[in-house]
Amino acid sequence: MAESKPVVSKVEMPLKRGVIRIEDGETSQGHDKRVIPIDQEAQKQSGSSREERIKMFKEENGVRISKTPKIQKVIFLLRDHKEFVKYYEPRVVSLGPIHHGNEKYQLAETFKRKLAKVFVDSSGKTIEEICKAVDGKIKELRECFEEEVTKKYNDVDLAWILVIDGCAILQYIDLAINDKFKDFGIKNDSVAFCQQDLFLLENQVPYRLLELLMSSSPKPVEDALRKSVEKFIKRNHHMVLMDKSPDSESGKHPTHLLDLLRSSLLGNAKENGKTEGNLPTNQEARVRSSDSQSCRTVQEIKAAGIHVKRSKANSLRNISFSRKLNRLLGVLSLPPLIVDDSTGPKLLNLIAHEMCLDFDNDFGISSYVSFLDSLIDQANDVKELRKAHVLFNFLGSDEEVAKLFNEIGTDLVPDLDEYKHVRTQIQEYYNKKWGKWLGEFVHNHFSSPWTVLAFLGALLALALSATQTWYAVDSPPGPCDKFCDKFNQNL
Template sequence: MEIVRKETGQAREGSDHQFAIASKQREKTRIDIVVEDNASSSREKRFKSVMGGPEDSESSQLSETKLPRIPKVPQMLLNTKDFKKQFEPRVVSVGPYHHHKQELKAAEMLKRQMTKQFIRDCSQGIEVLYNKIVSEISELKNCYNKNATKKYNDEDLAWMMLVDGCSLLHYIHCYTTEGKSKDLPFKHQIAAFVQQDLLLLENQLPFRVLELLLESRFKGNEGMEMIEKFIHFTIKGWMPSKVTCDPNEEKPSHLLDLLRRRFLGDQKSCKTESGKGEGWNSYRNVNELKAAGIRFRPAKSGSLRDISFKSYFFCGFLNLPEITIDDSTKARFLNLIAYELCPEVPNDSEVTSYICFLDSLIDEPSDVKELRRQHVLRNFLGSDEEVATLFNEITTDLVPDSEAYKDVKAKIQKHYKNEVSTWMTEGLHSHFSSPWTILAFLGAVLALFFGGLQTYYTVFPRGN
């Protein structure tokens, strides 16, 4: 109802009383009813939902915080085989995503013990550290999915981050310091599962929380060097005596983001200029490349980006980063892949592309065996067949960057198509595959040489 308007007709002549009665009788009320076009209104709402309007502001955008977000595992990976084992913590929860789970409650008392031990060595008390986190809780809370944080008020969430952050740093300190592992309140076997839990996508703390706690416990870069040693051990399997930190490097979003950066290293991006290469490869696996005269060597840097190929006539060398395969490898790479698939992360799929490239080389256990023999792959998982199966499972439904390693693939394809190199390789493999065949060949050559020499001197005696 938009307009209500009264219209009074002209009164007949007469007394005031008659005029009032006449006016009342002739009074009319007009009601204008506007019928809204539902189809038109629906269209306008749809247009506005895409194009936006004056009410749009920075606060209504996806980024509600200056800090990087901590996403959940994307929907497309929910059907991953053994999803719970690969993406959910089994011993300890970090952050709000899995904090409520009953099977993880046993670790809460252990986290409080580690928090107590960590704060004892801090220059500031627990109340000061708690207030630091409370002062930034609005930013920290927005790093997570709203559905996960709405059940906690700001103080409860700040307390959760304090306990999780202190216990996490105490664990890393004990893990990376010689002789300190005895200070952990659980057995060595459990520590390995805790290490895996700390590098799950949905089990992360904003790195800002760790910064606030580190500055009250360590001097200078000591705290960051400790974390770097932990990440280095996760990748390499051994603890370095010392690591260096670049103070000008952009701070990571969380531990998993730091792990990804160290996997990729300081090499240039694996993307190459578009237009190079044929877009497909006729070779299939390591054994086919070996038959074409291609050998495999460990790259010097160990960065996942450090993949190169060099060809020398009938022999080629494919340099690959060393990789260690153990029980935690599958979960680690799946969580890195899940992180790259999230919309909150820049459009970059370098870990995904590396795993897909390695999977293209590994079809059978014999491929794994050859990579082991060339010191490119270290197998602590079990049989070579298990490793081959692992890569086939990780890459299910994955789509790599089409530009990744494109020039390397083109060089390999060019060498693979060279029939001369294949013939030479087959000849060498057939006749010089062992030291005995090489010795037999040298013996035959020497026999021919001396036989020819004897014939020469028979025909042409030395006296002549």
């Protein structure tokens, strides 16, 4: 029996007079190996090597930026955070080619095939017909992934992975909307973990695939599936749904479900407005001088007389500052957000999606999280947001929510123009002393019903005391006073 060779993470190989060390690591797109030349001087002495390098340098096109990024692994900058790396990997089910074949997800493969079979039966077509339709689009679907992700799969294997996973996803969404998991023996805990896995960046399949599979069903079934997807995305907003939900950015087709969730959360940038264009002309010049000012915490702005309230529209972009009572009272309006166990993973994967090198975007989610992180520093900040019905805490203590946003907000690079006008107006209001005096007055006398009653009682006592003093000093003569005057005269 041959002796097994130990697995090593570093291998040294001779190259001419130098050495190349191959070590485990991650490229900007995932867990690939990077090759590091050690003896740089030996390679410089080779004329042909330099010519090859010059040729490669001239042919280099750089990173291609597009509005439809490819499905890829989480960038290594985010994976370096040891606390968050677990949020980028599936918990129970792998979808797509990135984690396919991992042994710890084999149990879920049975459920995927079961769900896929139900979908195929309801479509009125055979599995062979659906595979044939996907085979015809496999080149287009392969281009939706980064090349490194799919290179180990041939077209037949990749098509089979996409068919099973795509059908299972659509059937899962339909069961979730119609609450029929019990009919298939799927427990609630598996449902919750699978739902979280559906919105991982590394667990995505092309939305073109889902559209192709939906269109393979009869028209009534197709319409029902599309409505189910729409409702499922709204259910995962983690926002308090009101009369109108934000529409996706017009004219854009989603790359995958995570991208569809992002665009639905942010809505249309043009409708919500974002930068100095919303400011009055006399404030535009002040924006530049206030760029360095960071947004204050909730407790600080409250002490300055700024009230926080829940905005009416369901869009993460819908953050605004206004003044009321003849510009004496400042009001910061924030969109409502539900915080639970899945909020962190969703936000982290949405941020990872925005940080993909080939995705040209405005960092809407990153900017929102960064702004919220600037407002939240301690548990009392979370408490104030809860009282204003902006945050709904289903995670645990207020300390846990504050810790979550402080950790997620670390090392983010938001779009500085996104909430510049809001930050500037808050800073201007904060700098005025009368705002702080007004804030302290309101906080001391109107923060609770008891302080209001105490304040009104003090006013009433003061009024009665003043009235009593006035009657004692300057009261009009009465009948008794006249009688006393006459009696004194007779004496």
